[in-house]
Amino acid sequence: MAVYKIAVLKGDGIGPEIVNSALRVLKRLGELSGVSFEFEEGLIGGIAIDQKGEPLPQETLELCLKADAVLLGAVGGPKWDNLPTSKRPEKGLLQIRKALDLYANLRPAKVYEPLISASPLKEEVARGTDFIVIRELTGDVYYGEPRGIFIENGKRVGINTMKYTEDEIRRVVKKAFEVALKRRKKLTSVDKSNVLEVSGLWRDIVEEEKKNYPDVEVEHLYVDNCAMQIVRRPSSFDVIVTGNIFGDILSDEAAVITGSLGMLPSASLGEKYALYEPVHGSAPDIAGKGIANPIATILSTAMMLRYSFNLERLASAIERAVELTLQKGYRTPDIYSEGCIKVGTEQMTDAIINSL
Amino acid sequence: MAVYKIAVLKGDGIGPEIVNSALRVLKRLGELSGVSFEFEEGLIGGIAIDQKGEPLPQETLELCLKADAVLLGAVGGPKWDNLPTSKRPEKGLLQIRKALDLYANLRPAKVYEPLISASPLKEEVARGTDFIVIRELTGDVYYGEPRGIFIENGKRVGINTMKYTEDEIRRVVKKAFEVALKRRKKLTSVDKSNVLEVSGLWRDIVEEEKKNYPDVEVEHLYVDNCAMQIVRRPSSFDVIVTGNIFGDILSDEAAVITGSLGMLPSASLGEKYALYEPVHGSAPDIAGKGIANPIATILSTAMMLRYSFNLERLASAIERAVELTLQKGYRTPDIYSEGCIKVGTEQMTDAIINSL
């Protein structure tokens, strides 16, 4: 019998609650299907700073390197907000992405018909939205050197470096073409090549790779224009591929128009490793109250089953259970609307497990 | 009698049509009020490349340096899209911003109640939205050195540099506090200080300056979060201040949620010079058809009267004439909805002049 080893990093805020929910779903799915999952926990983020003095302790990293996949909750909170950039919980996230070489971050933005009224967009604009933002995750201004605060002529100067090599661009662009091939075969590449040389290189590589994927229709958008089109015609997108910082901004914008941030999973993929986490953050304001929406994390495990373990049938089973549960009317407070059944984290998890 | 000298740069696409409309409004306003405007034209953008071989000819720059203010239409179009980054029409825009030291770009995002149905947002989300994005315009990754495509180990590498000095940050932040003081006294500063050192410096300067403006309430948002909140709670913003690239993205996002890009003016201000232009681009697809919406450019002249000439009464006169014209039901195709009177550029301009 196959045994899948999952490194579990619950992190901060609502992280532990929502990850526990996801683990319950996985366990039950294992019982039903005869697949076996093994969980081993590690510390990351603020709790790791508190207990080990650093946001990504060496033992956590080793745990992840040995696992078949990583499940992450969320990191950060007001307690650690005044630490310098290099010592914050978020640094743990940036370090693990780099250490596992997780260069392709997949963030689906999907409007669920039963939740469409929660979208800030008009229903006729939001309806049918179903795209994926593929964000490069290990390069760009996030990691470029030189970086820091320097003194020039007695004044402070802040410097970061936006940098991409052609290989870094090519591998994530190829990944995006491949994902597009399995979907509606439309790829939107986003850059700022009318101003930035690094974006010019990005666009050149997309044009080069296009020849290898003749079935995929390619569109180029400037990042400012894309920020407009995501609001204006979200249902026209299939796959969007872009760099780390533009992807950070656009994927959050894409998330919010669905009206259900608490529903959105993500996968961060490299050649050898993969990490799965909800798109939303650690939500310290509702941590410990038992009301966090576990669906994003549960759907992240579905992505894990699909992309890391190639268990497409089980992945779909989770996704169908979630849709069924929504159809039955169950809602955590973040997605609640009148006439539905308001439930907490545990009850939502029970309902999903019952729908499996 | 006061004479105001305006450098007029019509540019490409719909630029000439919409600028002509704005000049007609200004002329009529001059006749009515006894103020006199003098217009002198210069080339910029694609047409300047075609006629003079460069996007910002020296004589255009000199014209602007001598004028009391600059009115710009729009630059760019498919004809010049395959030129290298450094030779494109857009380069003329970047050069003039830098040469006139126009460090503060003010972009109002206002939802006009008669046009609210054109917003992609639900009416209850869009209603009451009225904020200004103040975007730093002469620094950041737009201008930072080193920049270019280099070869490392036989491979191409794209590099741009995100850079701000404390003085560059301080002057635009001060401007933003001052604008906030004249409005609802709420300032949102946007950065990515959980990752970028240059953003850390930005946030430090905002905190330092806050002490000089105790009446202004200050909020810090990360850029990804701000991209969400603009869609989710646009009416909660008053003044947003941010760097050049984040401002490029967020101000376009802010523009689109109003549902009336063709209505939005902008001002780019320095200590000595100022330039006014519509937020929308050159719209080559509708150029020469006589259907472009001239309102954004007309409202840009209102900003000119207010910020450069201190003619508040005349500025308001234009703004009121525009609102009145909308109330009367006149609409260019981009903002048309059933039951309104569909008009072209000229008729819209006539209607506004009649409402003055």
Ligand SMILES: CC(C)[C@H](C(=O)O)[C@@H](O)C(=O)O
């Ligand atoms: C917390 C932060 C460092 C992180 C990022 O910017 O990548 C987050 O916003 C995300 O998108 O995962």
Ligand SMILES: CC(C)[C@H](C(=O)O)[C@@H](O)C(=O)O
């Ligand atoms: C055309 C382009 C160079 C320009 C910019 O990025 O500044 C435009 O998008 C704008 O916002 O004025």
